[in-house]
Amino acid sequence: MTPAPLRSTVYESLFVHGVDGVLITSADGQTLAANARACELLGWSEAELLELGRDGVVDQGDRRWTEALETRARDGAFRGTFRLRRRDGTSFPAEVTTATFLDGGVRRAFVSFRDITEAEAEAARTAETRRAAAEVIDSLEATSDMYIGVDASWRVTYINAQAEFRLGVVRDHVIGGDLWTVFPTLLGTPFEEAYRRVVRTGAPTTFEEHYAAADLWCEVRVYPLRRGGIGIYFRDIAERRAMEQERERLLLAERQARTVAERAQLDLAHRASHDELTGLLNRAGLVQHVASVQAKWPATGLTVLFIDLDRFKLVNDSLGHGTGDHLLAAFARRLAALAGPTDMVARFGGDEFVVVMFDVPTAAAARMAEAVIATSREPVDIGARLLVTASVGLSSAAGPADLDTLLREADAALYRAKDAGREQFAWFDEQMHRDSVHRVQTEQDLRQALDRDELLVEYQPAFDLRFERISHVEALVRWQHPLRGLVPPLDFIPVAEESGLIQRVGEWVLARAVAQATRWSHIPDLRVWVNVSPHQLADAGLPERLAAQLHRAGLPGDRLGIEVTESALADVSRLAEVLGRIRALGVAIAIDDFGTGYSSLARLNALPVDVIKIDQMFVADLGTARGEAVVAGIVTLAHAIGAEVIAEGVETLPQLTTLSALGVDSACGYLLARPSAPEHLPMTVPAESSFCWRAGMHPSVARVPPGLRPH
Incomplete structure (x- = not known):
């Protein structure tokens, strides 16, 4: 049993000096005593509390008080939280x-009771803080960004799961x-520099960098924390960088394609206006x-020099087109060097050049024309020294x-x-103008003549000097102009x-000749030449x-022949192929006109030649x-x-x-028969008894009907 003095001391410590409010009540709830702290917390004096009783200070709306009394009656004690009522009517948790x-x-x-209003508030604040912290942590864990928190001493305070996984570390x-x-590996890198700068300045920063240890391209955002230290957010931008690089690659490819297209367009425009071989303007470009120039200065006068290389075709035919191209390019360079700063130089194709x-x-x-001719005389060294001269035609006019x-x-x-x-x-003069006008008019009339069927074909026979018969007939085109006559x-x-x-004219003559040869098909061994x-x-x-012409007419090929002039024999390789198919x-x-052009023994050997026609200038020299x-x-050559x-x-x-004495096989000319319509030709030879032979007359002449002989 506790001694009385000790009980007195305990009582005084707990009741009189205690920090908690204490009420002493009877079993039925009457207040018997109240310490000073209870009076302070409840706002009543002790006398007033004794009069109020227990129920006067209990919040009647708090049902837990009844449960507490029942528990105390049963167990002898109870501890819990209730709401008590102050004198002013307010209540507080206790x-x-x-x-x-x-x-x-x-x-x-x-x-015994104590006011826990502040404790509850602090608990609430703590709970809120914890809840907020939990939400922050949830956010940090839920975000796709990686996060590392660092305090002011550079100690890691937090790392989320994303960073843990991507950086390959354990939290x-x-x-x-x-x-x-x-x-x-952060030391000495832009990462360290940025982290320390944020700590030093307090200013957030954002940058992109490659973290080699994790092979990670990332966007880094660094923020200063209020409590000191920094928060580091970083996200994987490898995919974005790949997309940006792909976009940049595509943009670069597009720019390159556009550049190529622009260059191609410029190249096409250049090719459209320039000669590929020489680099000079072509006709369209000129x-x-x-x-x-004329659009800017309509009144400007023009002088045109039309230049042609003499006998250039001979270079191409004898030395090949490659040599010819080298010669053209060399002449073009010389011509460009002669031109003044405002002169325009062009190549029109082949060996034709123009200076404006x-x-x-x-x-x-x-003087320019003379300089052109002079420079053309200079040899061109392209393996062989070539000398090709030039001829120039000039024309001039005042503007426009x-x-x-x-x-x-x-x-x-x-x-x-x-x-x-x-x-x-x-220089071009009036006579040339008249000739030019005449040529243009002739061309226009000829086009109409083809449409109006004004052309006709006459035939001139060649007499066989061995058998005294007509074996060849040459078709000769004529034009009966309605105003100019024949x-x-x-x-x-020309x-x-x-x-x-000439293509239309040639096709027209060929069709007429084939038709006529068909009508003469009953005459043995007769060939019509075109x-x-x-x-x-x-x-x-x-x-x-x-x-196709022969097939439609049903005419055998051996009843027809074609005549090719010597001037056409220059390109013998191409001509041999075409003539071979015709043969x-x-x-x-x-x-035709043998001896006046390009023929040689080599060319004749390369071509399928059946007949050689001696030109009349050689006949005249007999x-x-x-x-x-x-x-x-x-x-001798022909027979060979x-x-x-x-x-x-x-x-x-x-x-x-x-x-006849020299061995010529056949002959034609005005002595024997003039060209005439087919119905007037002596295609059949009468019996000798019907002819009156003239003394000294060659039998072939004697057999020509008198109406076709020259008078």
């Missing part, structure tokens, strides 16, 4: 401890460790550039000038220079060749069209020993390669007699 005890044999109870081994020790000069006097243009007109005029002047002997220049072939055939109409121009021979489809049809091949020797040589010989232009009986 932590209450109550228990019963015996006092002199009487059962009493004490109620328990990292947290609390020194950042530079845990991640030593027209475009001149038009540009602006507002220059006639003397200056003439028409370039097309000047080109035509300069071209006409060029041909005048060539006709005058080449290696010189000529137009000579020399007046319209125009047809220049304008390209002249074929170089333009027609350049068409690879000629053999097929010829075969395969059974059609005979004749070389009165001389030299003339007879030439004809004899031609006959298995070809027959036909002499053209026979006009006298001595010529005919000599040709």
Whole structure:
């Protein structure tokens, strides 16, 4: 049993001086005593509390008090939290401890309580803080970003799962460790520099860098923390960088493609306006550039120099196109060097060049032409030293000038220079103008003539000097103009060749000749000959069209022959292929005007030649020993390669007699028969008894009907 003095001391310590409020009550709830702390907390004096009793300070709305009394009655004590009521009517939470005890044999109870308003608030704040911290942690763990928290001493305070996984570390081994020790590869890198700068300045920063230890391209955001230290957020940007790099690659590819396309467009534009071989302007480019100048200065005068290399075709045919190209390129460089800063130089194709000069006097243009001719005389060393001269045609007009007109005029002047002997220049004049107008009119009329069927074909026979019969007939085109009358072939055939109409003319004559040969198919061994121009021979489809003509007419190929002029023999390799296909049809091949062009023994050997026709200039020279020797040589050469010989232009009986003596196979000319309509030709030979032979007359002449002999 506790001594009385000790009980007195305990009582005083707990009741009088205790920090908790204490009420002493009877078993039924009457207040018997209240300490000073209870009066302070409840706002009542002790006397007032004694009068109120226990129920006067208990919040009646708190049902837990009833449960507490029941527990105390049963167990002798209870501890819990209740709401107590102050004098002012407010209530406060209180932590209450109550228990019963015996006092002199009487059962009493004490109620000890303390105000826990601040404790609850602190607990609430702590709970809120914990909840917020939990939310932050949840956010840090849920985010796709990696996060590392570092305190002011560079110790790692937190690392989320993303960072743990991507950096290949274990959280328990990292947290609390020194950042530079845990991640030593950060030292000396932009990472360290950025982290220390944020700590030093307090300013957040963002940057992108590659973390080599984890092979990680990341975007890093570093923020200063209020409590000191930094928060480091970093995200994997490898995919974004790959996309950016791919986008950049695509943009680069697009830029490169655009550049290539622009270059290609420029290249196409350059090719469209420039000659590929020489780099000079081509015809279209020259027209475009001149038009540009004339648009700015309409009144400017033009002078055109049309330049052609003399006998350039011979270089191509003898040394090959590669050598010819080198020669053209060398001449183009020389021509460009001669040109002034405002002059325009162009190549029109082949060996044709053009220089356009602006507002220059006639003397200056003439000096330019002389310089062109002089520079062409200089040899070109391309393995062999070549010397090819030039001819120049000039035309000039004050502004506004028409370039097309000047080109035509300069071209006409060029041909005048060539006709005058080449290696010189000529100005366009009025006579050339008249000739040019006449040529244009002839071309227009010829086009209409083809549509109006104004052309006709006459035939001139060649008489066999061995058997005194007609074995060959040459088809000759004629033009009966409605106003000009009969137009000579020399007046319209060159125009047809220049304008390209020769194809239509040639096809028309060929069709008429095949039809006539079909009508003469009853005459044995008769062959009809048709002249074929170089333009027609350049068409690879000629053999097929010829075969179609023969097939439609039902005419055997051996009843037809084509005549090729010597000027067409320059490109013997191409010509041999076309003539070979024609010869395969059974059609005979004749070389016309032999001895006046490019023929040689080598060329004749390479071509399928059936007939050689001696030009009339050699026939006219038969009165001389030299003339007879030439004809004899031609006959010997022709017979050596298995070809027959036909002499053209026979006009006298001595010529005919000599040709027969020299072994010529056939002859034609005005002595024997003029060209005429087919119905007027002596295609059948009457019996000898019907002829009255004239003394000294060659039998072939004697057999020609008197109406067809020359008078």
